[in-house]
Amino acid sequence: MTAEIHRLKGAAPSLDPIMRLVASDMNAVNAVILDRMQSQIPLIPELAGHLISGGGKRLRPMITLAAARLLDYPGTRQHKLAAAVEFIHTATLLHDDVVDGSDMRRGKRTANIIWGNPASVLVGDFLFSRAFELMVEDGSLKVLKILSNASAVIAEGEVDQLTAQRQVSTSEDKYLAIIGAKTAALFAAAARIAAVIAEREGEVEDALDAYGRNLGIAFQLVDDAIDYVSDEATMGKGVGDDFRDGKVTLPVILAYARGSAEERAFWHDAMMGRRISDDDLSHATALLAKHNGIADTLEHARHYGQRAIDALGIFPAGVAKAALVEAAEFAVSRAY
Amino acid sequence: MTAEIHRLKGAAPSLDPIMRLVASDMNAVNAVILDRMQSQIPLIPELAGHLISGGGKRLRPMITLAAARLLDYPGTRQHKLAAAVEFIHTATLLHDDVVDGSDMRRGKRTANIIWGNPASVLVGDFLFSRAFELMVEDGSLKVLKILSNASAVIAEGEVDQLTAQRQVSTSEDKYLAIIGAKTAALFAAAARIAAVIAEREGEVEDALDAYGRNLGIAFQLVDDAIDYVSDEATMGKGVGDDFRDGKVTLPVILAYARGSAEERAFWHDAMMGRRISDDDLSHATALLAKHNGIADTLEHARHYGQRAIDALGIFPAGVAKAALVEAAEFAVSRAY
Numbered sequence: 001m002t003a004e005i006h007r008l009k010g011a012a013p014s015l016d017p018i019m020r021l022v023a024s025d026m027n028a029v030n031a032v033i034l035d036r037m038q039s040q041i042p043l044i045p046e047l048a049g050h051l052i053s054g055g056g057k058r059l060r061p062m063i064t065l066a067a068a069r070l071l072d073y074p075g076t077r078q079h080k081l082a083a084a085v086e087f088i089h090t091a092t093l094l095h096d097d098v099v100d101g102s103d104m105r106r107g108k109r110t111a112n113i114i115w116g117n118p119a120s121v122l123v124g125d126f127l128f129s130r131a132f133e134l135m136v137e138d139g140s141l142k143v144l145k146i147l148s149n150a151s152a153v154i155a156e157g158e159v160d161q162l163t164a165q166r167q168v169s170t171s172e173d174k175y176l177a178i179i180g181a182k183t184a185a186l187f188a189a190a191a192r193i194a195a196v197i198a199e200r201e202g203e204v205e206d207a208l209d210a211y212g213r214n215l216g217i218a219f220q221l222v223d224d225a226i227d228y229v230s231d232e233a234t235m236g237k238g239v240g241d242d243f244r245d246g247k248v249t250l251p252v253i254l255a256y257a258r259g260s261a262e263e264r265a266f267w268h269d270a271m272m273g274r275r276i277s278d279d280d281l282s283h284a285t286a287l288l289a290k291h292n293g294i295a296d297t298l299e300h301a302r303h304y305g306q307r308a309i310d311a312l313g314i315f316p317a318g319v320a321k322a323a324l325v326e327a328a329e330f331a332v333s334r335a336y
Numbered sequence: 337m338t339a340e341i342h343r344l345k346g347a348a349p350s351l352d353p354i355m356r357l358v359a360s361d362m363n364a365v366n367a368v369i370l371d372r373m374q375s376q377i378p379l380i381p382e383l384a385g386h387l388i389s390g391g392g393k394r395l396r397p398m399i400t401l402a403a404a405r406l407l408d409y410p411g412t413r414q415h416k417l418a419a420a421v422e423f424i425h426t427a428t429l430l431h432d433d434v435v436d437g438s439d440m441r442r443g444k445r446t447a448n449i450i451w452g453n454p455a456s457v458l459v460g461d462f463l464f465s466r467a468f469e470l471m472v473e474d475g476s477l478k479v480l481k482i483l484s485n486a487s488a489v490i491a492e493g494e495v496d497q498l499t500a501q502r503q504v505s506t507s508e509d510k511y512l513a514i515i516g517a518k519t520a521a522l523f524a525a526a527a528r529i530a531a532v533i534a535e536r537e538g539e540v541e542d543a544l545d546a547y548g549r550n551l552g553i554a555f556q557l558v559d560d561a562i563d564y565v566s567d568e569a570t571m572g573k574g575v576g577d578d579f580r581d582g583k584v585t586l587p588v589i590l591a592y593a594r595g596s597a598e599e600r601a602f603w604h605d606a607m608m609g610r611r612i613s614d615d616d617l618s619h620a621t622a623l624l625a626k627h628n629g630i631a632d633t634l635e636h637a638r639h640y641g642q643r644a645i646d647a648l649g650i651f652p653a654g655v656a657k658a659a660l661v662e663a664a665e666f667a668v669s670r671a672y
Contacts, residue, residue, distance in 0.1 A: 039492055039495075040492070041492050041495045041496045041499065042499075043495055043498070043499055044492065044495055091461075092461075095457050095458065095461060098453070098454070098457055099453075099454035099457055099458060100454075117434070117435075117453070118434070118435035118436075118498055119495065119498060121431050121434055121435055121457055122431065122435060122491055122494045122495045122498060123491070123495060125427075125428075125431060125464070125487070125490075125491040125494070126488060126491035126492060126495065128461070128464065128487075129484055129485075129487035129488035129490075129491055130488055132468055132480070132484035132487070133481070133484045133485060133488055135484075136477055136480045136481045136484050139477055141472055141475055141477065144468070144472045144480065145469070145472045148465055148468035148469045148471075148472050149465075149469060151461070151464075151465035151468070152462060152465035152466055152469060154461075154465075155458055155459070155461040155462035155465055156375055156376070156377050156380065156462060158458045158461070159375075159377045159379055159380055159455065159458045159459060159462065160377045162379070162454055162455060162458060163377065163378075163379055
């Protein structure tokens with residue numbers, strides 16, 4: 001709990017320190033993003049801007065920027081690369097919302113609802129291509145390798161999740177593999193590339209990768225928990241969305257593994273979309289409580305959050321390290 | 337008409353010479369494709385293989401390979417890069433079929449019909465990422481720049497086409513800009529990268545780009561014409577598909593521009609999807625005949641095919657040049 005010395009005792013961890021740390025860098029990243037999402041085809045910046053300026057926290061580029069600060073990297077290469085990371089993330093969000101048929105994200109209607117699936121697919125492709133153009137301009141084959149590999153892994157994770165859809169017997173290990181690919185791979189890459197541009201390869205690169213990867217898993221697990229406890233006002237999407245979509249997340253996996261035959265039959269029917277009324281959701285929530293599905297998911301998240309923090313052990317204390325540590329504490333404290 | 341000396345007088349131009357020229361290289365490319373479309377997630381090679389082994393002509397990688405032969409390039413880098421080009425093409429086909437809601441391609445049911453839109457979107461993303469991984473392995477930033485730029489241009493062209501959908505007043509220039517982006521950019525890049533690996537930049541690179549770009553436009557225009565005259569047995573899709581989908585292609589643009597007010601009203605209604613019966617298609621075909629819509633589209637295609645051939649003027653005569661010339665002749669003679 002290194003970061004506690006940097007804030008008032010008992011104050012909740014927040015993203016404020018990391019946001020302050022990278023504020024000027026983030027302005028530069030936002031300028032790159034705004035510039036590079038332009039196109040002679042007006043629909044492209046219109047649709048991309050809806051999502052990009054739509055209240056996202058820019059977590060992944062923030063990690064690239066903070067990691068560059070941690071390493072005292074003196075240059076500006078992180079700006080284009082952080083923008084590339086955000087473009088890859090935005091492209092996957094656009095495609096995810098098509099894949100899931102989502103209608104709300106970050107409290108707004110999704111692009112696929114406003115402009116249709118075809119436009120979302122194609123603008124996602126455009127942003128993905130632009131991400132690679134930015135990396136090519138930067139000129140590091142190593143960065144290109146890290147991010148093209150992460151992109152392939154993300155797509156594999158998404159397909160894996162699609163295959164596992166509604167399969168209530170998905171194992172915990174399988175689920176961790178899926179979120180390790182679809183969510184954590186980009187966090188890991190976002191952190192790792194900072195080591196490459198700072199020419200601190202080897203141990204430093206691996207440590208940053210581990211920080212990003214564990215943080216990404218922690219974030220995803222907390223998201224999965226929040227889906228059963230939050231409301232639309234705080235999350236920008238409704239409680240129980242995952243339940244109604246038949247998404248087999250860790251809370252469900254734990255409750256299913258620990259449940260009676262009768263409970264398992266309920267979960268099976270629910271994930272198949274046959275029991276998704278409000279009453280069913282209440283029943284699901286009761287089962288999750290009975291088996292500690294939410295509490296243990298958050299406990300797992302804390303485990304990964306702590307691993308993220310411990311991965312930073314090799315770095316000297318300082319403002320950047322404290323901000324990264326507090327970001328991990330924030331990740332796992334959001335739902336409390 | 338350089339190539340005529342290589343075939344019997346009067347024989348129809350064919351792809352046989354270029355296929356013979358690159359046969360051994362294409363085996364190497366196919367091995368890369370098969371190897372790199374693998375994944376631990378079984379759905380990925382299953383879905384990708386359906387399209388990749390589904391009877392496509394591998395035109396774009398063929399052009400990379402033939403251009404490398406034209407330049408007497410002695411190495412093997414073209415194999416991975418040609419596979420990358422085919423992966424980008426396959427990814428765009430998967431996404432196109434989702435965007436268009438297509439149900440048939442190359443005489444088979446489309447992947448989106450068999451496995452659903454979500455899987456097609458995600459496997460497309462996977463192949464696109466794999467394409468970049470292959471390019472990164474090759475290690476040329478210049479090749480990466482050419483192909484990432486082409487990918488962004490393709491996506492822009494697709495979005496532009498989406499915006500122009502059902503707009504019967506689309507101008508000929510606008511249409512040429514769309515197909516220049518969505519189709520010809522990848523042909524141009526496929527040819528251009530051969531110059532990069534053969535270290536023949538400048539004039540040679542520009543000549544190959546021009547060959548590919550003009551050939552791509554010619555191919556697309558002939559495809560547009562064939563859609564109104566062919567049958568499912570030869571094309572793998574039904575006659576009039578573009579008509580029923582409201583796709584405003586050059587034959588329609590010409591007939592609309594040359595038509596009476598009454599005819600224009602018909603085209604408008606047809607492209608809006610309100611007159612797409614078999615009788616309507618017969619009427620459309622009659623209007624195309626009256627205004628030379630098909631004949632002049634093919635004439636335009638021949639113009640671009642000739643420009644492709646002329647772009648090769650700087651290269652010495654030989655088997656490779658003759659094969660590339662005959663490929664362009666084939667492109668514009670398919671519909672006769």
